[in-house]
Amino acid sequence: MILLLIPVSLRQVIAVRSDNCSLHADIESTRIGKRREEQHVSEPISIHVCDVRVVKARRDGHDIAGPLPQPQMITPTELQMLFTNDWHPIMPANLFSMQRIYKPMKSARWQNTQKAIANDLAQWWRFVLVNNLEWDAISAEDVSEYGYLMAESVSPFTHRQYSTSTVSRRLASIQNFYSWAWQTGMLSENPQEGCQDSISRFPIGPKSALLPHLATASIVQRKRRGPRGRDPEDNPRPLKVNELRGVLNRLGPRIFGSDGAVLPWKVGDPSKRNRLMAEIAYHTGMRVDEIASISTSDVLNQARKLSSTDKWQQFVLTVRTKGRATRKVVVSSVVLRALVTYHDTERYEAILCAKKHNLDHLAFKEPTHLFVNGVCANFRDVGNPVSAQTPSRAFTKAVLAEGLIIRSAGFKLDPESGDKLVDSDGRPITFSIDLAAHTFHDLRHTFAVMFYKSEVLRGNSEPWEKLRQLLGHSTAETTRKIYLKYIDTEEATISDIAAHYTRMSLYGVR
Structure with a gap:
């Protein structure tokens, strides 16, 4: 025991x-x-x-x-x-x-994977317990009912219906769990045998192989009556120049002066970390996870090559991208100097604070990540690597504070059952929710469209391959698919962004 x-x-x-x-x-x-x-x-x-x-x-x-x-x-x-x-x-x-997560992992993001699996199975187990079912004696009707329930349910946190991707992931987790349970001997029968011919009628997720109980169901294909979330790569929403300037100012003090030089930071000043991470996304097109993965050693090694006379220097950093693979990212000398300044000032103070408040400061191991939780974090987290969610949440908060919102409808829920409340006519009762019009990922989109336009202005009419390399896409077709429609319909906005980018690059104007 x-x-x-x-x-x-x-x-x-x-x-x-x-x-x-x-x-x-x-x-x-x-x-x-x-x-x-x-x-x-x-x-x-x-x-x-x-x-x-x-x-x-x-x-x-x-x-x-x-x-x-x-x-x-x-x-x-x-x-x-x-x-x-x-x-x-x-x-x-x-x-x-x-x-x-104990399998040989191709991806080191085991925490996100394991958390998602646990949450998916928690939802399934709640359904099993509430309906007085036995987890190892479920029927086709049980799983189908759960699938329909998920497709029509509302998140208690967002008050919106679950997205198709969420429903798909939860059903896939159930499939994987029961396959594993049969393989390990917890179940005497394989719940997937004998029904493979009809699985293709229910394609959900990349594998499209569900429990046979769901093979003929059309759960996620039913017409949805609520707003859906969006994939960050779908429907790009680059920020306009005035929007970008306002959001950055709400994230923290300015990083660069009017001449492009890095402004100083001293103890007691407001944190610049979240703004710096946003500026990096805007300058390079990096994803927020990639920015959070930047290593101290990589930055300091590249900093040794900085020249006091060459303002056009470019450097290559190695970051962790999707699936924990690595890719090379090009940064300018301006960005690299800002990273070094953060390392020598704000990060240095956070590490000192972590050592001071650690019960055994000798046991504190300084992280290899450049970006860490600052001195305002609690004693447990200060000095530890910052998660990608931290700058993302800060960015969303700044967007909302700037008044850049999308009005959406949320469902009122019964506080006891969690079900939707309905009016006398049986229609769901809704209320207004203000959602941020932009996410941190839109900084990546902003970089992409301004780089595209600047290349076109320089005479490169087909910059897709070059842009693909900067964004880390697998193919140029992926890049074209994401941005071509937006570029064709938002010419005026893109020209404005590109002009600002040119002024910023050449003259340090922000």
């Missing part, structure tokens, strides 16, 4: 025993107030208490779960685990999510 200590709210501590693994777990805060602030929802959000708890857990580095393969394992430091409301671990789901 292994003891699990789970700190919960109100300083309660509950001990849970498990035969399978050693974990130290604490409840992950939903931070509902923070989510409300980011979404600018005018109505209160009530979360229905379900029968499954998702717990953030730290795993002992030396501990190996019994049935999991030992070769080529990675040892995670933090996991999302599932428990019932009376704190019994849901071991089939927990073992499955651990097994997925």
Whole structure:
């Protein structure tokens, strides 16, 4: 028997025993107030208490779960685990999510993968428990009902219907879980056998291979009655010059002077980190994950090559991109100097603060990432690598503060059941939600269109291949598909952005 200590709210501590693994777990805060602030929802959000708890857990580095393969394992430091409301671990789901990240991983983003799996299975287990089902004795009707329910459900956080991609991912997680359960002997029958011929009738996600229970269902193909989320690569929304300037100013003090020189930062000044990360995206077209992955050693090694006389120098940084593959990114000397300044000032103070407040400062290991949580972060997080969500949230907040909004409709929910509230005619009751008109990813789009136009002005009528290389797309056709329609219809806006880009590049005007 292994003891699990789970700190919960109100300083309660509950001990849970498990035969399978050693974990130290604490409840992950939903931070509902923070989510409300980011979404600018005018109505209160009530979360229905379900029968499954998702717990953030730290795993002992030396501990190996019994049935999991030992070769080529990675040892995670933090996991999302599932428990019932009376704190019994849901071991089939927990073992499955651990097994997925203990496989030899092509991607090192195991935390995001494992968290998504745990959340998907938590939703499924809630459905199983609420309907008094046995997880290992489900029927085709059970899974089909769950699929339809997901397609029509509303997120308690956004008050909008779940996107098609979310529904698809959750159904795929169920498929993968039950396939794994059969392969490991937890189930006596393979739930996918005998129904492969009809699977193609329900294409969802890249694999389009669902449980046979869903093979003839048309869950995600039903007409949706609510607003949907958008893929960041779909429907580019580059920022106009005045919008960009306003958002950047709300993110922090200016990084560059009118002559293009990097402005100084001293202790006590407001943080420039979020603005700097946004400026990098605008200057280079990097994704937010790529910016967060920039390493200190890479920046300092390139900084040794800086010339005091050559203002047109270019440098190459290696960043982690989609799937944790690496790619080369070109940055100007102006951007590199800004990165060095951040390293020597704001980052330096954050590392000092982390060492000061660490119980054993000698045990604090300075991260290899350039961007870290600043001195205003809590003692646990200060000095640690900043997550991609941090600058993304800051950018969204700045966009909303600048008044760049898209008005959308949200559904009012019953605080007890979480179901949509309806009026006397049976129609869902909606209310207005202000959503940010731009995301951090739109800085990448802004770079792309201004680079395209500037190349055309220089006489390069087909700059797609060059732009593809800068953006890190696999093919030029991908680049063309994303931006060609926008470029054809937004000529005036693109010309304005390109003119500003030219002035900025040549004369340091911002």
